[in-house]
Amino acid sequence: MRDRWSSRTIFILAAVGSAVGLGNVWRFPYLTYKFGGGAFLIPFLIALMVLGTPLLILEFALGQKLQKGAIHAFQHVHHRLGGIGFLAITASFIVVVYYAAILAWALVYFVKSFTFNLPWVGDAEGYFFGNVLQLTDSISQIGGVNWWLFLALGVVWLAIYYCVRKGVDSIGKSLKILVPLPLVLLGVLLIRGLTLEGSLTGIYYYIRPDFNALLSTDLWLAAASHVFFTLSIGFGIMIAYASYNDKKQDITENSYITSISDAAISLFAGFVVFAIVGYMAHSTASTVADVATAGPGLAFVVFPQALSMMPLPWLFSILFFLTLLTLGLDSAFSMVEGIIVVLGDFFKATHKKLAMIVCGSAFVLGIIFTTRAGLYFLDIVDHFLSHFGLVLVGLFECIAIGWIYGPEKLRTYINSVSDWHLGAWWDYVIKYFMPAVLIILLVVQMYHEFTVPYEGYPIWALEVGWLVVIIPLVIAIGMALHGSKTSVKCCKK
Ligand code: TRP
Numbered sequence: 001m002r003d004r005w006s007s008r009t010i011f012i013l014a015a016v017g018s019a020v021g022l023g024n025v026w027r028f029p030y031l032t033y034k035f036g037g038g039a040f041l042i043p044f045l046i047a048l049m050v051l052g053t054p055l056l057i058l059e060f061a062l063g064q065k066l067q068k069g070a071i072h073a074f075q076h077v078h079h080r081l082g083g084i085g086f087l088a089i090t091a092s093f094i095v096v097v098y099y100a101a102i103l104a105w106a107l108v109y110f111v112k113s114f115t116f117n118l119p120w121v122g123d124a125e126g127y128f129f130g131n132v133l134q135l136t137d138s139i140s141q142i143g144g145v146n147w148w149l150f151l152a153l154g155v156v157w158l159a160i161y162y163c164v165r166k167g168v169d170s171i172g173k174s175l176k177i178l179v180p181l182p183l184v185l186l187g188v189l190l191i192r193g194l195t196l197e198g199s200l201t202g203i204y205y206y207i208r209p210d211f212n213a214l215l216s217t218d219l220w221l222a223a224a225s226h227v228f229f230t231l232s233i234g235f236g237i238m239i240a241y242a243s244y245n246d247k248k249q250d251i252t253e254n255s256y257i258t259s260i261s262d263a264a265i266s267l268f269a270g271f272v273v274f275a276i277v278g279y280m281a282h283s284t285a286s287t288v289a290d291v292a293t294a295g296p297g298l299a300f301v302v303f304p305q306a307l308s309m310m311p312l313p314w315l316f317s318i319l320f321f322l323t324l325l326t327l328g329l330d331s332a333f334s335m336v337e338g339i340i341v342v343l344g345d346f347f348k349a350t351h352k353k354l355a356m357i358v359c360g361s362a363f364v365l366g367i368i369f370t371t372r373a374g375l376y377f378l379d380i381v382d383h384f385l386s387h388f389g390l391v392l393v394g395l396f397e398c399i400a401i402g403w404i405y406g407p408e409k410l411r412t413y414i415n416s417v418s419d420w421h422l423g424a425w426w427d428y429v430i431k432y433f434m435p436a437v438l439i440i441l442l443v444v445q446m447y448h449e450f451t452v453p454y455e456g457y458p459i460w461a462l463e464v465g466w467l468v469v470i471i472p473l474v475i476a477i478g479m480a481l482h483g484s485k486t487s488v489k490c491c492k493k
Pocket of ligand 1: 018019020021022023024092095229230231232233235237331332334335
């Protein structure tokens with residue numbers, strides 16, 4: 001008998017908990033900032049509506065209808081397609097390996113906040129790169145393992161293991177705390193942020209639309225791949241979670257609730273970030289566009305700096321990093337859970353043992369991100385995975401359902417269990433629109449990649465990034481070629 005969520009609320013909490021994470025508080029504000037504030041919001045919201053939500057409906061429906069994890073679900077669609085699930089699972093595994101490393105940074109900051117005299121006062125940037133990461137000058141100098149980060153990573157993995165070891169039930173319990181807490185904390189930070197001088201300038205920068213920027217393909221690419229990331233689509237997680245639902249569970253409503261909550265929390269986090277950035281601009285007498293560095297810098301340089309400029313800085317630092325940790329932890333364990341579900345479909349080992357194997361191996365692989373060149377590797381892996389890995393999985397999913405399984409068939413099922421009925425538009429989106437858009441995005445991105453080396457990294461380092469995409473892809477293709485032999489086994493039962 002398959003495990004079950006104890007209630008619909010727990011399922012929704014789990015799905016929202018997976019979707020809401022560092023993507024909302026760190027990645028979304030950073031992209032918004034990078035693309036000039038308000039300019040990013042429109043593509044993001046459009047991509048969320050036309051790409052994200054329909055695909056989320058697809059993943060929920062597939063998992064719930066077939067009652068299977070990602071690999072078996074796609075194998076059911078066609079015996080050669082198990083590789084799509086495999087790609088999704090590898091994507092989760094790779095993301096969780098570096099996601100945990102980011103949580104380790106947050107943990108270091110969290111612990112340091114208890115020293116009351118915040119050590120980064122005055123030079124948050126120097127503190128992050130020089131002290132926390134001890135970053136080398138270039139990716140070619142690995143610089144050995146940074147033992148504090150190594151230790152923090154170990155603690156993060158113990159926490160993740162603790163959350164997933166008992167399966168769905170223990171997840172339910174942890175979720176009741178992990179989902180609402182960050183929201184309350186963000187609320188407190190927002191109120192504090194809004195009462196700071198200059199915050200409104202930051203907020204104006206955030207919400208002011210910039211229609212000229214809409215012509216940039218870069219912007220649309222970033223928005224589309226971020227929607228995949230933030231909704232946890234293309235990772236097999238949502239398929240796995242939905243497979244624990246009763247077959248009669250509502251689907252469309254659950255999907256809308258998940259994607260709207262996720263977007264709302266991102267927008268909310270954006271208000272917090274830009275209020276504080278506005279304050280920083282005001283207090284250093286510079287412009288909003290100039291105060292912050294893009295990338296990982298936004299959460300780990302600008303925030304600590306802003307926090308240190310507040311009254312009771314240690315208290316706000318503790319709150320902020322606790323927010324990051326709690327937001328990230330449930331995302332991290334949902335990735336691990338998704339992997340365990342799939343492994344559980346293949347191997348007889350207990351849930352606990354599988355959890356131990358997944359957490360243990362992810363920890364070992366993550367050691368690369370605790371070296372003094374770790375940030376560079378993280379940057380490259382994140383880039384290739386989000387721009388190619390996720391988009392490819394999304395594309396394959398649409399082709400599998402749109403052209404092989406038949407979107408009408410899935411939609412009939414969705415409508416038979418859901419209060420809100422899906423119109424025929426959904427079939428067209430899955431079958432034609434989405435594949436066309438994703439192919440265009442991939443081609444344009446590929447062109448970019450070969451004309452301008454990403455962030456000027458050396459070729460060997462970029463090849464590492466390509467390998468992250470290509471190795472799983474080759475295995476998936478191998479599974480497709482081999483599929484005919486295993487077909488009878490997989491589909492007869
Ligand atoms: N959606 C999560 C966030 O916004 C991150 C994430 C990406 C994720 N892929 C995932 C979470 C897979 C769980 C499972 O931070």
